[in-house]
Amino acid sequence: MNRKVFKAENIQQAIQNIKEELGSDAMILSTRKIPKKPLDPYAKTMFEVEASLPQYPEKKPEKNLLIETIREEIADIKDMISIAGFGNGMHNMVCNHFESVGILASLLRAGVSESLASEIIQKACGLMDETADQGSKIKSLKKHVMHHCLSQIATKDYFNRDNYSGVPHVAAFVGPTGVGKTTTIAKLAASLSFQRKIRVGLISIDNYRVGAFEQLKAYASIMGLLCVPAFSSQDLSCALDRMKSMDMVLIDTAGHSHFDKAKIDEILQLIKTDFRISTHLVLSVTSESIIMKDAASAFSVFNPDTVVFTKIDETKRCGKILDQVKDLKLPVSLITNGQRVPEDLIIPDKRRLLEIILGKGPKEQN
Numbered sequence: 001m002n003r004k005v006f007k008a009e010n011i012q013q014a015i016q017n018i019k020e021e022l023g024s025d026a027m028i029l030s031t032r033k034i035p036k037k038p039l040d041p042y043a044k045t046m047f048e049v050e051a052s053l054p055q056y057p058e059k060k061p062e063k064n065l066l067i068e069t070i071r072e073e074i075a076d077i078k079d080m081i082s083i084a085g086f087g088n089g090m091h092n093m094v095c096n097h098f099e100s101v102g103i104l105a106s107l108l109r110a111g112v113s114e115s116l117a118s119e120i121i122q123k124a125c126g127l128m129d130e131t132a133d134q135g136s137k138i139k140s141l142k143k144h145v146m147h148h149c150l151s152q153i154a155t156k157d158y159f160n161r162d163n164y165s166g167v168p169h170v171a172a173f174v175g176p177t178g179v180g181k182t183t184t185i186a187k188l189a190a191s192l193s194f195q196r197k198i199r200v201g202l203i204s205i206d207n208y209r210v211g212a213f214e215q216l217k218a219y220a221s222i223m224g225l226l227c228v229p230a231f232s233s234q235d236l237s238c239a240l241d242r243m244k245s246m247d248m249v250l251i252d253t254a255g256h257s258h259f260d261k262a263k264i265d266e267i268l269q270l271i272k273t274d275f276r277i278s279t280h281l282v283l284s285v286t287s288e289s290i291i292m293k294d295a296a297s298a299f300s301v302f303n304p305d306t307v308v309f310t311k312i313d314e315t316k317r318c319g320k321i322l323d324q325v326k327d328l329k330l331p332v333s334l335i336t337n338g339q340r341v342p343e344d345l346i347i348p349d350k351r352r353l354l355e356i357i358l359g360k361g362p363k364e365q366n
């Protein structure tokens with residue numbers, strides 16, 4: 001404690017001196033009258049006052065701050081626990097770059113695979129300024145992770161009016177059973193004809209499932225769109241001829257298991273016409289990553305132009321989209337987020353796609 005003794009002819013003067021030197025918050029510790037010396041009985045009466053600088057109690061963190069700190073620590077512990085289940089490489093990385101724990105855990109929680117998440121974090125850590133403080137490191141890590149993810153994804157507004165050149169643009173949707181091909185076509189047809197004012201025709205070449213044509217026809221009738229079936233290449237050429245005045249023709253195909261190469265090949269033969277037909281691979285994010293991968297590989301015979309991800313409303317782990325697009329190297333044209341026709345359709349840009357991948361709640365996606 002910073003103590004000091006002040007001497008003056010009276011207490012008031014001593015206190016005045018204390019205030020001037022130590023400030024008005026100084027603490028008086030003791031006062032006393034200085035005894036006169038026996039040899040100098042006529043000396044002036046003097047006083048001694050001992051004072052010190054004020055002692056401020058240590059500021060206790062405010063309640064909210066305390067709760068926030070506890071929350072952050074619990075989140076860190078949870079993140080550590082979630083990472084504890086992963087492989088050794090992950091542990092080493094986290095030990096070397098402790099600031100990456102939170103970001104790594106959130107990538108894993110979002111459904112990004114262990115290998116891709118650690119690859120992204122490792123790259124981001126390599127770009128980080130090691131000498132910066134913890135807060136700045138986390139900020140820069142987040143920034144590098146975002147940049148890296150953005151560099152891995154591509155989107156394409158494929159069904160834009162700018163893409164029309166006088167002849168109808170013909171687009172076929174292919175993919176495994178039940179992923180949402182027909183429903184997505186209905187949503188897209190509505191969006192193109194009512195919002196973008198594009199003339200749309202629909203063709204179903206699904207001669208496999210009972211009622212498949214009727215399903216598409218029902219949507220077309222509601223929207224007042226032309227919809228015809230075509231069960232052979234000749235049928236399809238005729239149907240496309242009939243639709244020459246359209247800007248866009250959407251073709252619905254039968255869904256097949258990705259193991260059924262023969263059935264997939266049938267569709268391929270069916271759509272071989274004189275018309276240029278773009279293809280769009282439809283994958284549901286409710287499928288396991290490995291199944292999506294196998295399906296994408298089986299349907300790669302179509303050489304798809306874009307990929308469509310459906311049913312993002314049914315999972316909180318859309319991070320698996322990042323794994324798929326990294327491997328497929330295809331732009332994402334559409335995302336669907338519910339059963340409502342035509343509402344539940346997103347034509348994403350890169351930022352929107354990244355938000356979806358990193359796990360914005362499904363209800364916020366609309």
Ligand SMILES: Nc1nc2c(ncn2[C@@H]2O[C@H](COP(=O)(O)OP(=O)(O)OP(=O)(O)O)[C@@H](O)[C@H]2O)c(=O)[nH]1
Nearest residue numbers: 177178179180181182183255310311336337338339
């Ligand atoms: N939750 C949810 N369900 C969807 C979505 N898209 C489609 N569905 C539902 O998935 C089911 C199958 O949809 P379809 O459009 O018939 O799928 P498909 O790929 O045409 O099926 P097949 O022609 O039999 O291969 C239906 O019940 C749709 O309502 C979506 O984005 N979210």
Ligand SMILES: [Mg+2]
Nearest residue numbers: 181182212255
């Ligand atoms: Mg269908």
